Amino acid sequence: MSLVEIKNSNCKRAIILGSGVSVYEGKEPVASIPYAEIPNWPLGKVKGHKGVLDIYDDLWVLRGRAHLYEGFTWQQACFPTQFLIDHGIEELIVTNSAGGINPKFEIGDLMQITGYLDFIKPGKARGNLEALTQKTIEFQSEQLATNHHGVYVAVHGPNYESDAEVSLFRNLGADAVGMSTAPEIETAVKAGIKITAVSIITNVYGKTEDLGHEGVLAAAKSASAKLTNLLGID
Secondary structure, three states: OOHHHHOOOOOOEEEEEOOOOOOOOOOOOOEEEEHHHOOOOOOOOOOOOOOEEEEOOOOEEEEOOOOHHHOOOHHHHHHHHHHHHHOOOOEEEEEEEEEEOOOOOOOOOEEEEEEEEEEOOOOOOOOOHHHOOOEEOOOOOOOOOOOEEEEEEEEOOOOOOOHHHHHHHHHOOOOEEEOOOHHHHHHHHHHOOEEEEEEEEEEEOOOOOOOHHHHHHHHHHHHHHHHHHHHOOO
16 A cells, blocks of 8 residues: 555554554554655664554554654644544544653553643743643543543653652643654644644653563553553454
């Protein structure tokens, strides 16, 4: 299936997979297009991000994303979501692996993102941090039966947060932290398409041992079955 042919696809739903997150494993796609074959697509190289657009009859699956900390611009990070919109996608599911800030969280919990704080966009005026307001995802689908619903804070990275940063984020009302997702959310909301975002909690501040990126991937892979069942795409 060529890029011209996929523009005429009847499928209107897509999912962007975060680090280690997986759906439709073992199911043969109608078409599989490496990101490298799509003009202007940002080619991220983080482990756990395959870099392929798999197209199924009922779902487009973006296996991996590019991160700003890899040197990509905000516009490049937004490109895949805009590509989906330009090719007829009307409903987007965004997933990520995130660190838990809320002490009630456990590894493997799912948190539907109902609001977010954007600390990721380069050069963005912040003003008084205490005056920051959470952004609500207005074009969200129905509430999912996740373990939790909460606020995601997007940071540039690539690093884990200091004690002082976690304290600040908690005071601002954040429940989980990660290094992606804000570009996809903002692009989708601006376009007026339906957006649902879910974080897989892969570690919890002050509560679980830091196993590094390999631990993040393992926790995300373990929770993927629960996620796909929840979303009805298993």
